[in-house]
Amino acid sequence: MTELELLGSAGCQPAVAGSLPATLCASTTLLMNVTLGLFSAGCRKQQAGSLCSPEIPLSAFDLRHSFDLRHSSFVILIMPADATIIEVNNLVRRFGDRAVLDGISFNVHRGETLVIMGGSGCGKSTMLRHMIGSMRPTAGSVRLFGEEITGMKELEIERVRLRFGMLFQSGALLASLTVGENVALPLTQHTNKSPDEIEQIVKGKLEMVGLTGFEDLKPDEISGGMKKRVGLARALALDPELLFSDEPTSGLDPIMTAVVDQLTLKLTQGRHMTAVVVSHDMTSAFRIATRMIMLGHGSIVAEGTPDEIRNSPNPEVQQFIHGRADGPIPLNVSQEEHKDLQHVRPRPFLGARFRFHHKHT
Amino acid sequence: MKNYIQLNLSLLYWILIAPFTGQFFKIGPIFRQMVFIGVRAAPMVALTAFSVGVTLAMQAAHSLESLGAEMYIPDLVMITLLREMGPVLIAVIVIGRSGSAVAAELGTMKVSEEIEALEVMAINPVQYLVVPRFLAMLVMLPALTIFGNYIGILGGWAVCTFALDFNTAGYILRALESADTWDLYSGMIKSVVFAWIIITISCNAGLNVEGGAEGVGQATTASVVQALLAMLVMNAVLTGIFFFAA
Structure with missing residues (x-):
């Protein structure tokens, strides 16, 4: 598999692919983060993936990153465009x-x-x-x-x-949170973004699904279709x-x-x-x-x-x-x-976890 | 029972181990739960404790009057409240009010796919839902017990002052003389253990709901019954350890 995962310790760059300047920029960023990432990965005993073959040009890859700020790390992925x-x-x-x-x-x-x-x-x-x-x-x-x-x-x-993000059939919004808080939930849990940044992202995601201005309503104050659109906005919150x-x-x-x-x-x-x-x-x-x-x-x-x-x-x-x-x-x-x-049983939690018993048809 | 043990082990992981791996629990939800479990239950606890204090004083007066030992009424009120009635009755109130609400809330979240949604968002339900409720209960039940003890003693004072020939200073001095700090501490230890029992049983019932609204109702009832029984049995065990075996 041609996949490179580098664990870095700080800072992130936007995903880039295709054009030469962007590729050069990405390569520079990549080299910096290789050093930082391998150092951090070594410190944290995390596995860094195998380096891609040098004969394959970078333009053949999508450069992506994903965040795991809870663990103060990020991941850069280089995958073939048709991976x-x-x-x-x-x-x-x-x-x-x-x-x-x-x-x-x-x-x-x-x-x-x-x-x-x-x-x-x-x-x-x-x-x-x-x-x-x-x-x-x-x-x-x-x-x-x-x-x-x-x-x-x-x-x-x-x-x-x-x-990845998941849009549930019912929306599966948390009833105790407002629409805005629901969309912000993945961001507050998995990133260190400031409240202002999160608010901007939430507004942007709600605008994408045509629900601008609905941030302060509770899920039981909106229709089923709206709940589904909020669910979609929440699924897209981390740009999966x-x-x-x-x-x-x-x-x-x-x-x-x-x-x-x-x-x-x-x-x-x-x-x-x-x-x-x-x-x-x-x-x-x-x-x-x-x-x-x-x-x-x-x-x-x-x-x-x-x-x-x-x-x-x-x-x-x-x-x-x-x-x-x-x-x-x-x-x-x-x-x-x-x-x-009626007896679909999803997996239990890791180690000391309780078991769920779902019912889905 | 297996699910219950797994939930307890999971709780211990998220409270004792996870913070050292950078996975901290958030403080805000804990305070929100403290308000729900503790602050909003205070009026009900106060009314219950006052009634118990009044009742204890009247019963004590009725029994001790014939022996000419009315002076021991504050002793009886104080010791009974601190050691037994305070922790147990306030735990009963919290089971009925907060324990059932937690079971119903988590059960509803389970049947409406909210908990599955949390999992898919890589948010652990135990960390996000159970830990704040657990910590809030662990703080607020002992706090409510202390509050209830004060109000119960106030109820005893009301009977002694207005219906009997006690003066306020005499009542307070007699009450303080009769009890030692261990009476208070034993009640506090009991309330901490009760808090653990109540919240884990309630959360376990809610998280393991099967079916729709009917399942939520059954889980809520089961959580109240199981928590009451477990709490009363544990009370007998702790009383035996604190005051009988020692």
Whole structure:
């Protein structure tokens, strides 16, 4: 893997890629931080990654950084522009005798927008929860940013989680905090930014989702669609490299759906961000996707570009994307299947942690 | 029980070990919880403690009058409040008011995916949610117990002064003579142990809610019952250790 991780002790530079001056600037910054980073890494007994091959030109890479100011360190990443961000290999998840996910494999590359679709209870949310490290698979592996997360302890996975954002279906806003405090939460917890800087970032993120001036309202004072947009603003607060979205446009009016779609397209343009979207909204899915996967029967029914999916001869795909009641996809999830899905148990915390028992369908 | 032990170990990690690795807990949330758990419970605690003080004094007067030993009423009020009634009754109030509220709040957060959202944001729920409540309870329950003791003694004084032939100075001197510092300290130790029991049981119940609103209701009830039983059993154990085995 061509990835360089350098742990530095202070200061950060913006992500740069492409142009010669920017590359030179980045190289200088990089050299300075190599020294500082290796010194700091040695002091803190943290592992510095392998240096990239010298014959590969820097212009072939995206230079990125991610912050971990809680530990007074930052990470510079140099990855190939088409680097694989997510690798799912032969993923199996069983509940009792039933395999909700049965040997699923796919990759997500930098800058892609992968839409995962499928009928209710087909395992989309279970798939998503394996990708964010909330659940452990029965077999198989999930690699995020080149790191195997299925065997990671909780404190290790927190480091990976700082690099992605997640938009929950319900928004999952903290009811005790205001809209502004919700968006500011990742910033106050993981950075040392001043309150003024955080306020500016919060305003900017809320403006992106069309909620300027809503900072002081509580989540129960705004509509479901607004909550979802605040959830999106919160997911983007740390400028993540990867965004997971669970039904990002459900409950939104057509105009706001278009706004959220445009935002997703804007963020993924120029390969700045990668997105994995679980969606039932076919209009939105075809608008934002660069690749689509349809799940069914615990496996991948179809995979391809939006055009390939649209022209797929598979009758299940055609039934799903056209929303027909008649077709090969069963209308009802059996009682047994439903019961299985009610016992999704995400991973426990590292070491001395308590166990959560989630219920998701 | 396994979840409860894991929660306790996790708490110890975040309070005792994590600060040395640069992961400090924030002070602001602790003060917010102190206001909720302690300051807002003060009127209820005061009313309860005053009633208990009055009741103790009246019962003591009724029993001791026949023996001609009314002068010992302040002794009885003082010792009973400091050693037993103060810590136990105030813990009962806090279980009913704050313990149940904590269980319900965390349970609601669990079913509405808020806790999962915290995890995905790399924010540990124990560090963010449990540690402030735990530290606030550990400070405020003993503080409420001291406050309740004062108010209870005031209740005894009210009965002795207005219904019996005590004067204020006599009541205070007699009360102070009867109790020693260990009576106060034993009550304080009890209230610290009760605080630990109450908040960990409440948080554990809330964080392990399953189901929707029904699950939250069941967890809240379970937290109150379990905390009450655990607190009363622990009170018997501590009384045995402090005043019987010694």
